Amino acid sequence: MKVLLEHAHVEGIRYYDTYRKNGGYRAVEKAFKMTPDEIVEEVKKSGLRGRGGAGFPTGMKWSFLAKPEGVPRHLVCNADESEPGTFKDRYLMEFLPHLLIEGLIVSSFALGSNATYIYIRGEYAWIVDILEQAIAEAKNNGWLGKNILNTGFDCEIYVQRGGGAYICGEETALIESLEGKRGNPRIKPPFPAIQGVWMRPTVVNNVETLAAVVPILNMGGEEYAKIGVGKSTGTKLLSVCGNVNKPGVYEIDMTQSVEEFIFSDEYCGGIPKGKRLKASIPGGSSVPIVPANLLLKTAKGETRYMNYESLADGGFATGTMMGSGGFIVMDEDQCVVRHTMTLARFYNHESCGQCSPCREGTGWMYKILKNIEYGKGKMSDIDLLWDIQRKIEGNTICPLGDAAAWPVAAAIRHFRDEFEWHVLNPDESQRRNFGLAHYADPIHVPTTA
Amino acid sequence: MSEQPKFKVTIDNITIEVPAGTTILNAARMVGGEVTPPAMCYYSKLEGSGGKCRTCLVEVSKGSEKDPRPMPKLVASCRTTVMDGMEVKNITSEKVLDARKGVVEMLLINHPLDCPVCDQAGECHLQDLSYEHGTSGTRYEFDRRTFEKEDIGDYISLHMTRCILCYRCVFTAEQLTQRREHGILERGDHAEISTLLGKSLDNEFIGNVIDVCPVGALTDKTFRFKNRVWFTKPVDAHCSCTKCSGKVRLWMRGDEVFRVTARKDKWGEVEEFICNDCRFHRKSVSDWTIEGPSKIDRHSVISQGHYVGTKKQPVYIDKVIGKDPKLLMDIHKVSDVNRQEIELSKIDGPAHSDDFKKDR
Numbered sequence A: 001m002k003v004l005l006e007h008a009h010v011e012g013i014r015y016y017d018t019y020r021k022n023g024g025y026r027a028v029e030k031a032f033k034m035t036p037d038e039i040v041e042e043v044k045k046s047g048l049r050g051r052g053g054a055g056f057p058t059g060m061k062w063s064f065l066a067k068p069e070g071v072p073r074h075l076v077c078n079a080d081e082s083e084p085g086t087f088k089d090r091y092l093m094e095f096l097p098h099l100l101i102e103g104l105i106v107s108s109f110a111l112g113s114n115a116t117y118i119y120i121r122g123e124y125a126w127i128v129d130i131l132e133q134a135i136a137e138a139k140n141n142g143w144l145g146k147n148i149l150n151t152g153f154d155c156e157i158y159v160q161r162g163g164g165a166y167i168c169g170e171e172t173a174l175i176e177s178l179e180g181k182r183g184n185p186r187i188k189p190p191f192p193a194i195q196g197v198w199m200r201p202t203v204v205n206n207v208e209t210l211a212a213v214v215p216i217l218n219m220g221g222e223e224y225a226k227i228g229v230g231k232s233t234g235t236k237l238l239s240v241c242g243n244v245n246k247p248g249v250y251e252i253d254m255t256q257s258v259e260e261f262i263f264s265d266e267y268c269g270g271i272p273k274g275k276r277l278k279a280s281i282p283g284g285s286s287v288p289i290v291p292a293n294l295l296l297k298t299a300k301g302e303t304r305y306m307n308y309e310s311l312a313d314g315g316f317a318t319g320t321m322m323g324s325g326g327f328i329v330m331d332e333d334q335c336v337v338r339h340t341m342t343l344a345r346f347y348n349h350e351s352c353g354q355c356s357p358c359r360e361g362t363g364w365m366y367k368i369l370k371n372i373e374y375g376k377g378k379m380s381d382i383d384l385l386w387d388i389q390r391k392i393e394g395n396t397i398c399p400l401g402d403a404a405a406w407p408v409a410a411a412i413r414h415f416r417d418e419f420e421w422h423v424l425n426p427d428e429s430q431r432r433n434f435g436l437a438h439y440a441d442p443i444h445v446p447t448t449a
Numbered sequence B: 001m002s003e004q005p006k007f008k009v010t011i012d013n014i015t016i017e018v019p020a021g022t023t024i025l026n027a028a029r030m031v032g033g034e035v036t037p038p039a040m041c042y043y044s045k046l047e048g049s050g051g052k053c054r055t056c057l058v059e060v061s062k063g064s065e066k067d068p069r070p071m072p073k074l075v076a077s078c079r080t081t082v083m084d085g086m087e088v089k090n091i092t093s094e095k096v097l098d099a100r101k102g103v104v105e106m107l108l109i110n111h112p113l114d115c116p117v118c119d120q121a122g123e124c125h126l127q128d129l130s131y132e133h134g135t136s137g138t139r140y141e142f143d144r145r146t147f148e149k150e151d152i153g154d155y156i157s158l159h160m161t162r163c164i165l166c167y168r169c170v171f172t173a174e175q176l177t178q179r180r181e182h183g184i185l186e187r188g189d190h191a192e193i194s195t196l197l198g199k200s201l202d203n204e205f206i207g208n209v210i211d212v213c214p215v216g217a218l219t220d221k222t223f224r225f226k227n228r229v230w231f232t233k234p235v236d237a238h239c240s241c242t243k244c245s246g247k248v249r250l251w252m253r254g255d256e257v258f259r260v261t262a263r264k265d266k267w268g269e270v271e272e273f274i275c276n277d278c279r280f281h282r283k284s285v286s287d288w289t290i291e292g293p294s295k296i297d298r299h300s301v302i303s304q305g306h307y308v309g310t311k312k313q314p315v316y317i318d319k320v321i322g323k324d325p326k327l328l329m330d331i332h333k334v335s336d337v338n339r340q341e342i343e344l345s346k347i348d349g350p351a352h353s354d355d356f357k358k359d360r
């Protein structure tokens, strides 16, 4: 089902004229006939949940925005997308920049933001140009600037490039960085809804979240809520990478089973070279890795589906998270120890260094994992790793500490035998991978050709 | 004017009333003793400080009278304000003690532990912290992090390897001086204190970063390797300074002024910041009007020296957890410096290994 990406393949959709001809900016026209509160209400009805990772209901977030008299408010679009495995926002901005701009105008109107910011990952330099061109086009056609469509509403959108730090995707670090400071996450409370950019009330939302406001307005919140299942309403973009035949960005309505998603030709197209599925990190690098058997079925033996609730079924013991939708697939040739080491290295490198457990613990975990991976590990290292991650999790300022702890915890929880095998077979582990163990049984037989 | 509302808060089974807006840490400080969480980054005189080191984590087992739900995670007591009816567990919470042990371990894994050659030794909060809340061994088996040595001027010496990134010096420079010239470069475990392009720090009040630094990362170059702090005698003195209050603490041996610092309260926090002239240039007794021996009642290594007027912190531990912890050996008992009858200025050398053999 395509809602966001409906026109992604229309020739020239990146440009205003084509976008407009394909129904673009209808949502803005509609929005200006409503009151801001009515728009917030529509978004609430839609059941839309934040697409940036945490899945917080967007309408609720918007209704928390403080509205003190005479103080400007801001909307900030989080386009920092730096989570390993996640590249859906990039696709959206690159191919459908006007969809984001349209969503931003509607949302700015709903929230009363006269100056709206897109904080974009520094490495996405070429997308800055695309966005700025789209903003210029929108402005030339009267959708931005002063007194838009004679409504009396003024709005400007500014694009700000980040300096290349994953941590600046965390909303309060993003705000600090946007203010021109060092990108250290703030200590909450106060939350951005009360004191955000320049201490003014601020809403920070993900690119996909804000783009989804367009179809919500166009079809109405209730209609939008009919897409999807349960509390997972609407459509979700997934960026798939790893050992699949067709990596890329997919839009799903969250009714597909994980099995269908990986193996059907409509989506990932199965695993190349007839290899078997070993494990997956289904929501970007921060969410727990799960072995094949727990990925396809929940611990209760029920089919697992590609939505917020089903993926999280079983908690961290046997489940995982939808996260930001970075779907990473690993086949039997992949080494979990090595992947865990790579992730630990990433979090070590990206920690802002403010709080002691994350600053010191991430580096410690990386060093131990490096030892294990390169045949110098000890059995006690595995328990030590477990203890370190436990001491980081929940004890830090921002969720990066948790995000660094979870992958290590999940890898040890589900793949302890592989860690032990590395310790016991230091030489062999340098030459070959552990392959599949009991956790991939019963082994899945792809049904599609 | 309406009176400020008072909130009732219970910390480790001890209930007190505090003005609304008080943080858990400050409420605990009003109680005093062991129920006060250790604070390595919070500094009541520095706006915005705290929240970073995580040593002050506590468990909130009851949010408030109105909303009694416990808080899901441990919270930084220095940045969390009390609610009416809140119940907090510090040393009565296994979770807190365990997490704190973790934090202390994290703070130490990359610390050089060069206390024998560090001027801060004896009044170092990291020493106190590890003594009180840490474990005896380390599980860290890797090379400790090192940094290129940086010269930041003639008065302050920077040992980045010892820094715990509490940001206090950054806040101090920002809030006390016209323009901050140093800050934190890089991020994560390679973040470091540095000045812009290796500039030296010179500002009339910059010396205060030495006093706020909880460890030996920023020390007084004019005192460097001159003496161990526990061999010097703290004396309160003042002068009529045009730049600051002139109220200082002199660290003396006989008639010699070894070091000048600001006066610190029992939490190790500066009472009034002093200027560089007082700190670095007035090193003769004739520069000062001596008020008398300082009262030191911080429960730190230095206070164990039984300086005149030392006040013991109240002891609650048996009341709170029902048992009385025993020290295996109290190092303070075996050195002359710690014997009350001995006048500190009369001790003429550092402790000798023979001192420890004497049967006392």
Ligand SMILES: Cc1cc2nc3c(=O)[nH]c(=O)nc-3n(C[C@H](O)[C@H](O)[C@H](O)COP(=O)(O)O)c2cc1C
Pocket (backbone or CB within 6 Å): A049, A050, A051, A052, A053, A054, A055, A056, A058, A061, A078, A079, A080, A081, A082, A083, A166, A167, A168, A169, A170, A171, A172, A204, A205, A206, A207, A209, A210, A398, A399, A400, A403
């Ligand atoms: C370390 C870290 C990195 C993050 N990076 C991003 C990011 O790149 N993009 C994003 O949209 N949200 C990111 N988030 C989540 C944001 O903090 C915030 O929850 C999100 O932007 C809210 O938008 P939403 O409600 O629309 O999901 C990150 C969070 C953390 C802790």
Ligand code: SF4
Pocket (backbone or CB within 6 Å): A167, A184, A185, A350, A351, A352, A353, A354, A355, A356, A358, A359, A396, A397, A398, A399, A400, A401, A402
């Ligand atoms: S958890 Fe890590 S990234 Fe987040 S504030 Fe602390 S040190 Fe910085």
Ligand code: SF4
Pocket (backbone or CB within 6 Å): B162, B163, B164, B165, B166, B167, B168, B169, B170, B193, B209, B212, B213, B214, B215, B217, B218
């Ligand atoms: S130098 Fe000292 S005061 Fe400054 S951040 Fe490091 S430990 Fe804190």
Ligand code: FES
Pocket (backbone or CB within 6 Å): B038, B039, B040, B041, B042, B050, B051, B052, B053, B054, B055, B056, B057, B076, B077, B078, B079
């Ligand atoms: S004193 Fe509270 S976190 Fe450092």
